Each structure stands twice: as structure tokens, then as C-alpha cells.
Amino acid sequence: MAEKMIEVKNVSMKFRMSDEPINSLKEIFTTALSGKLKYNEFLALDDVSFDLEKGKTLGLIGKNGAGKSTTLKLISGILKPTTGTIIVRGNVVPMLELGAGFDLELTGRENIYLNGAILGYSKEYLQSKFDEIVDFAEIGEFIDMPIRNYSSGMMARLAFSIASVVQPEILIVDEILAVGDVAFQEKSYNRMKELMSGGATVLFVSHDLDKIEEMCDQVIWLDKGKVVMKGKTRKVCEAYRKS
Amino acid sequence: MKKTIKRLFLITELIFMVMVGAFYFLAGDQLVYKSTVHPIDLQDADSVSDELISGRVISQDFVCEMDKIEQIGIVFTKFYKEAKGTVTIELREDASLLFKQVFDMDDIPEQQRLFLRIVRPIRNQRGKTVTMRIYGDSQEGSAAAVMMNQGLSDGTILVDGRSVKGSLCFSVNGSDEIWIGRYYWYLAAALVTALAVLLYVSYKSYVNDRFNYLIRGILAVYKYSFLISQLVLRDFKSKYKRSILGVFWSFLNPLMTMTVQFLVFSTFFTADTQNYPVYLLSGVVCFSFFSECTTMCLSSISANARLITKVYIPKYIFPLSRSISSSINLAISLVPLVLACLILGVPIRPQALLFFYFLACLIVFALGIGMFLSALMVFFRDIQFLWTVLTQIWMYATPIFYPAEIIPDKFKFIVRINPLYHFIGNARTCLINGVSPEPSAYLYCFLFAMVSLIIGSYTFKKTQDRFALYL
Secondary structure (H helix, E strand, O other), X not given: OXXXXXXXXXXXXXXXXXXOOOOOHHHHHHHHHOOOOOEEEEEXXXXXEEEEEOOOEEEEEOOOOOOHHHHHHHHOOOOOOOEEEEXXXXXXXXXOOXXXXXXXXXXXXXXXXXXXXXXXXXXXXXXXXXXXXXXXXXXXXXXXXXXXXXXXXXXXXXXXXXXXXXXXXXXXXXXXXXXXXXXXXXXXXXXXXXXXXXXOXXXXXXXXXXXXXXXXXXXXXXXXXXXXXXXXXXXXXXXXXXX | OHHHHHXXXXXXXXXXXXXXXXXXXXXXXXXXXXXXXXXXXXXXXXXXXXXXXXXXXXXXXXXXXXXXXXXXXXXXXXXXXXXXXXXXXXXXXXXXXXEEEEEEHHHOOOOOEEEEEEEEEEEOOOOOEEEEEEEEOEOOOOOOEEEEEOOOOOOEEEEOOEEEEOEEOEEXXXXXXXXXXXXXXXXXXXXXXXXXXXXXXXXXXXXXXXOOHHHHHHHHHHHHHHHHHHHHHHHHHHXXXXXXXXXXXXXXXXXXXXXXXXXXXXXXXXXXXXXXXXXXXXXXXXXXXXXXXXXXXXXXXXXXXXXXXXXXXXXXXHHHHHHHHHHHHHHHHHHHHHHHHXXXXXXXXXXXXXXXXXXXXXXXXXXXXXXXXXXXXXXXXXXXXXXXXXXXXXXXXXXXXXXXXXXXXXXXXXXXXXXXXXXXXXXXXXXXXXXXXXXXXXXXXXXXXXXXXXXXXXXXXXXXXXXXXXX
């Protein structure tokens, strides 16, 4: 039996949501005094369990607000579950929102190092892969320009190149394939497949059922924080289409 | 990795030993003595003794309650006349002469204290009675006399062997031994051993793969050192990007602040402060570091909200990297401080090295406060405005542009509980006076820094899991 890279056991995630965000002392006092300090508890995930073996690709499907992104954030360690346990073995590269660590004032070159450091790459690794990143992103001579001058497409391409240059053990992807123009989308899609065939364990979120069917071994269908169905890709996708 | 840790620990131990040894020599006398708690204070004069004509001896006994007599002050009067001759002052214990000095009349100030610096301090007299004998060789009419207090004092003065009620107006100052001086090397050995044991235990638990806070910290720093250096670099680049003078601002800023404050306050405070510009500049440099560091840390989490909700990074990295960049700024602003010392003629003695101890404490203190504030900021955005006001208050409550001595006694407790006063005040003692503060100052500063760091990191650790939900 293959090694389990991700184990999620009975995980629930509860958000406390006040009707309006309370961010200041004054608001706390006024709402507390008027007795309006109430929280609506919102269960983003309700007793979710699954595990994923090494080298397999798992797709997550469901409507907006079903808990897909929360699941990814829990696995990448950004959020801590309210109850339940999550065990992740191996280094995780999250491609949640690309370029989150970009600093607009810095040049492309400086941002490659900064963003690479944020994703946990070492200095030597970045130096050796630097040209590859620049080539893949098709940035060319703009590399030494502050990225506030970049077009949004250039920025997205650079971000994708930095994130995908590693050979991660666990890759977490949240619908980022729609990056840049058609040609670059094709290129990045191929890169993703390359990473997957390189033995990476992948968690993949998309609304595009065709992509899911093409790439995933297993699928979990989430709705309102609950697992509706999990299993072989074809079976789950069929059931999801019918609903 | 095993080898690296081993080497790191060995180097740490060696550096610590060197520092403990160097400290003994840098701290010098301050490690052995502190100014006495039983000085003899000067009494107000209400009368005058007999004139010190040739052959007359005036003497008074006092009980020495200090380990070392260093200075004696006596008030004479010459009756506002031209006086001629000399005055001799002796200190005796029974038959043995402890000290003797002869003064010419011209050196004796009119009704002000004449200070006798006892160059080879008198030791081992604690609890004994010391006799002070004063005699002169002047002619009647041109002799001096000693000022006395007869109203309040119930002592006895002997004038040519005849007793007279009252006391001479004199003061005795000196110092007491402190135990640290005597036992310093034992203490040093204990500390060095304790560190060695700690490092050895940590190393062993690393080798045997057991959990250890120290090892975990080192590994985390090692793992994230590249990220930290990138974040620090970013702080610097984006701070000075698009400004013409760039990094020069780091040392122009304190200089300009100092100049402004100097122009405003110099008329009030120069008289009672030794080297006022350096006094001011050192205070400004330290305090601007503190306010910059805490303000930068304050926003470190909320400003990186996009990152924290998208990628997993240990969150303490953000306040830590901000405080590192502030510390680098501090190091840059030390350049003008050193230049000012050289230009204004403050001799830089080896003791100035001790300055860095107090700076280190200040940095740790600021980091602790910064972590606390950054965690608080996530939940209460109001803290950013409140903190601006609080730092203002804190600045005025700390003797930065005014000397600590002008604070009235009833408010002295404010500076005594103010950690910044301890850091800045002791740093100044090392830098400007070139002497070490007394050993307890090191302990206080260490404790202030540690308490702040513990409170800050504890609050941070307790709340960090909820950051992503509130950002």
C-alpha cells in the first residue's frame, strides 16, 4: 500500500461571523453596551475525512461556498481546524493566489527572490533556476523593472513560473490555470501535467469538470461543508452533473 | 547539520567566556564598589570656629561607615580678607596617619567646600573612629577658620584639647564593597558552566532526536534565514526607493532631530549636563529606534494580510524581520553618534563597548513590545492611533532631551519604573562618562528585556492561529 501523504480526520471548521466586522475598540464597546454583540456561527466544514496516497491527484468540486478553498487552506497550514486532525507529510507548495507576496516597488528580479523565499525555496535553488523562471514567464528585458509597470498578464505569468519551478511533494492548486493569454494557458497547463507526472501528490480545485476528469484520479464533492460523495472521478462527476 | 550545530555551540560558549572575562576588566571598579549608602552629609553653617593660627589644632572624630573613603569636603572661611599661610588637614586612626594634605590659603575657597580627593583611598576603616585634625601656620588676623554648626549638632570638637559643642561643616564620601566584586570569578564560572550544560543537553537531545526549544529555534532560524533576509532587504529597498538620498536618511534623520532639539533646549539644559549634544543625540538615536521598531512591528501582521491568508509562513517572521531592519537602521544611525563623540571631544574609552549590551537589551525589549502590538493590532485596529499617542507620552516621560536630575523627587518613581530610562541612561553612562554602571543595572535591563519578550511572544503564540480569520 502506498504511503499516505495527506490524512484528514473528522475535520470541522467553524467561523464566528458577526453581522458586521468589529475591528475597533469603540465598536466593541458600543455593540457590547447595546447588547448586540452576537456571533453567527458558520460551519464551513462539517466532519470531513479523507486521505490521499502518494502520487495521486484529488479533485475537489462543489458550488461556491461549499468549503473547497477552506479545505485547501487547512491543508496548507494557513488555517487551523476547529476540531479534528490533519496530517501532511512532505513539503507543500500552495498555488492558491499567485503573486500574493509581490512587492510592487521591487523589480521582477528582486520579486523572484522574495516570492521564492516566501514559498520556502533556498537561495542556491533560486539562483540555479533563475533563468528558467525568467524564460518560462517570457518576461525578457523587463526583469529589472519595478513590477508596478508590469501588465497584469506579465505579473501572473511571473507568479506562475516562480510557483511551478519546484518539484513539490504536495501541490495545491486553486484554479490558477486561467493565467495569461491562450498560449500561456496551454503552456502552464502542460507544466502542471509535467509536475503531476513527476510524482507530486496534487490537490486540485476547479469548476471546470472537463479539466477535473482529465487530471484527477479521485474526486470529492463538497456541499455546504459536507462530503456529498467521494470516489472514482467518472462516477462522482456524473452524479454532480445530474444534480 | 550535526557538525554545524556543534561548531555553533562551541563558538557560542567561547564568545560567552571571552565576554565574561572582558566584562571584568571593562566594568573595573564599578564591579567592586558602589557609592556608599552612609555618606556624611554637609551640615549648614551657623557659626565659625577659632582662627587657625599657628599652633592651634582643631579636631573632630567621626565614625567611618564605609569601606573606602574617597573624598572629604570642608568649608572654610577667610572672613573675606587676604589670608596668608597654609592649612594642613590630617586623618588619623589612633596613632596611625591615614592621610595628610597641605593647602595654600590661595587654594581655599571662601565659604565653599574645599574638596580633598583622596588619591590612595583609605580602606578597612569601617566601624572605626577616624580623627580629622586641622591646623595652620598663619598669623592672627590673616588666618582662616572652619565653618561650624552648633545649633543642631550635638557632637564635640576639640580645639587645642578643649571640647566645644558642635560640628565642623564637612562631608565624607566613599564607596562600599559589593559582593559581586569579591565573588565575580565564581559567578562567572557558574554562568559559563550553566551555559555549557545547557548547550550540551540541547546538543544531546538533538542527536537523540528529542524535542528541545533551543534546537527548534535554531533550526527555524536556519530554515527561514533566507526568507528573513529577503524581507529585511525588501523593507530597506521599498523604504528608500524613489528617494534621492536613500540610506543617507538613516543617519541624517537622527542628526536633524538632534539639531532641532538642540536649538530648542540647549539654553535650558546645557549648564547641568556634561556634553549636552552627545547626551541628546544618544537619547534621540535610542528612542527613535524604539518608536520606529514598535511602529513597524505593529503593522507587520496586518500589512502582510494578503500573504498570511494565502501562504503558510510562521507568523513571527514578520515582526522579527521588521525589528531586524530597524536594528540595522539603528546601527547606521550609530555612525553620526560616533562622529559627534569624536568632533565634540568625548573620549571613546573601551567601556563604550558596554554600550552595546544596553542596546541589545533595548532591541529585545522593543521586539517583545512589537510582537505584543502586532498581535493586538489584528483584533483592535485602534491600537495604531493609540500607540502614536503613547509613544509621545513615553518620550516625554523619558529623560531624552532633559537631564534626569531635574525630575522632582515625588515623580522619580516614574523614571525608575521606565525601562527606556534604564536602557538609555546606562548606555549614556558607558558612552559619555566612560564608566560602567553598577552591576545591578545589567540585571535590571536584562529582566526588563526578558519580561517584555516573554509577554510579547506568549501573547503572539496564543493568538496567532486566529490571525487568518480576522485579517
